[in-house]
Amino acid sequence: MNIYVLASISAFLTGLFFGYFVYSKGRNNAKNKFFSIGSILTGIWCLLPLFLVIFGDNKKSLYSARVIYMFASFVPSVWLSFMFSTVERRNTRIIFSSYIVSSLFALLSFHPLFIKGTIKFAPFFCVVPGPLYFLFIVFFTILFIYILINFCIEYKVSNGYKKHQIIYLIWAFIIGVLGGIIHFLAAYIHKEPFPHDFVVIIYTLIVTYAIVKYRLMDIAVVITRTTIFLVTFSLVLGLPFLFVALGKDWLIKLLGQNWWIGPLILMAALGTSGPFIFFYVEKRIVSILLREQRRYQDALRRAAVDMTRIRNLQQLLDFIIGLFNNAVRVSHSAIYCLDSKTSRFTLKAGINLKNEQPPSIDIKNPLINWLENKKEPLLYEEIRHKAEDNPDSVFKELKEQMLNLNATVIVPCILEDKLFDILILGDKLSGKIYTHEDLNNFSELGREVALATENALLYGNIEEEVRQRTNQLIEVQKQLVQAEKLATVGTLAGGVAHEINNPLTAILTNVQMLLVDAEKLDSDSKESLTLIEEATKRCRTIVQKLMTYAKKPLESGELSDIDVLNILKKVISFLGYQLEQENIKIITEAKEGEYLITGSQNELEQVFTNIILNARDAIKKIKKSGVISVSVSKNNDWIEIKIKDDGIGIPKEIMPKIFDPFFTTKDVGKGLGLGLSICQAIVEKHKGTITVESELNKGALVTVRLPIAKAKIGKHPQTISKTAG
């Protein structure tokens, strides 16, 4: 088998295979259909050398040549149709005319005016052209030039992926035309320096690649690499031949019969070093020619190292966005970060975003699902084409989502199967497309981004944890300090009470004894004694308060199941008259029902009296009338009593001190500063809590929470029928 036959069979099979392959990739796509027909027809045309060799120089070979040319006549027209469907334009007149001409040539192919015969000149066969054969060449050339012109126009007006695709097609068609020229020339000069069917294979492969592959390699890279490869290996393999051609005589003189050892050694040496030379030269030349690409790739790689050092998540995301924007130079970019609390990817950073950029993406979005499964960047052009080729597939949905996110490229940032971030990139400002290499780089970078995000998240979590724990510690410490204060004051109060009670008893006893015999005294003395009695009794009250404060546990005798609402009603009716006199309205709000707790009625009365009187004082400080609202409600196992006033409120700076014993803002003699701390002591004895919220000049809200009496929990369903005043 000679090399022409090999090329013939290869070209035919390539055309057949890729024709079907492209068709199967997009059965509904006109472009794919025309490619498939075109490449099969071209493949058949390439069979010519095979048939001529098989049948030899006789009638059969002529007949086969005529049949093959019948098919070949349509090749220019079909590629014309392919061109129109690719550039998405139509010129029916031209298409129609070209098919008419093709049909004419198909008919003429059986006439000697077109093909006169076949001729053999070892090892090659070709047709003997008739006078009309030249017209076919003209037809072929015009159409292919027309196709190329149209592609060039398209190249100018298109952008992005399409532009890149077109440039591949232009190169392919130039190669195709070259193949045609060699073929036609051979018929006239009876020489074919190179089996042109190999050119057809290259042509078919390039067109297939341009149609099927959405992530095209940068054509500059392809051309550069191919050229370097060819030049390097031509040198490596050509040098020994050149050596032989120029220096054979010299070699024979030098080495005699074994002259061939010289070129052999040279060939072996160059053959061994060839790959190394290739890689070295390629690296150097590519780095010079593709400086721009390398520049941004290096920038990205360097930045990836810095990324993991940023601990603050927001800073990190801003950095990443800035990085992509500067290195890749895109129209806009955004990063969405997984928020595990909301199960959504939230927009965290972005540059040049449009207003309608969605603020978050649901975790159940098919796009997220796709990214998690495929772990690869998504290219809008690719998804759009796939959606067009397969209208009912998931790609349609993906396309919509990408459009919605204004994404030309989406890069998933995945680490150990977990999607951490989604990076959205717009078009390149240079108008160039995202190449296969770009996407590979982004893919790698995505992992780095995910790693950095995970680090930042972990660090953030730890910081948050530390902050929470610190706050808890501070809170506990505050409580401890408070408890310590209470204990100290309690002990003190016990001692003081005992020490003061004895002299007070003596005063009171004696004064009262004197008062028994008051009729013997003058009115002034009697009044003095009454004043002493009164003062002593007030001292007694103070001492009693101090003793309540000395935190004794509740005695079982004092405990009973009591209704908080009843206590409040009692307190309010007791204070009602006084408050009314002072123009202070008191509103009670509670749903009908039982609010039972276990505790001491007296002590709780003291608590609520205290809080309400404080509220009154707060109102009176800034106005002449006001409202105190009291509400009671159930909250799980707790009864909540809220007492709210619209008084002066509590300044922020004294808030931490309000429960301190002897802390008061009231005028001297108006309060001991024990009210709230006694309230706290009592509420805590009841295993409850008391909290105060306030804003200056807006009032205060005191919330007392007491545990619901145990036996009652769950036994009495709460009635919500009416509201009691």
Place this chain on the structure above:
Amino acid sequence: MPKKILIIDDEELIIKSLTKLLEKNKFEVFVAKNGQDALIITEEEDIDLVIADIRMPGMNGVEAIEEMQKNLAKRNSNNIPVIFITGYADEEIKQKAKALKPVAYIYKPFDIDELVDKVKAVLNE
């Protein structure tokens, strides 16, 4: 015959004041400044009522009454009613005091009527 009341208290002010008050109300008053003295007096005298402070140095009021009641039991004498008066007592000692079944437990400072009424009620006057 006036009824005999024993006051047990270490505080001079209280002793004097109470003595004056009770004597004014026609009672015979005995005074013990500590537990030991109180035990001796209850042995020697037919005391009708004891008014005892709880917090005292050495033997406290509760211990003194406990001892006194034991002694009375040994002699098969009638028990003497007790009124505890206290300024402040912790929970434990308060429980002990109440276990001795006093006729009253009065907090200092009290109104004289409160004490006098109670004393008279106990002594059926």
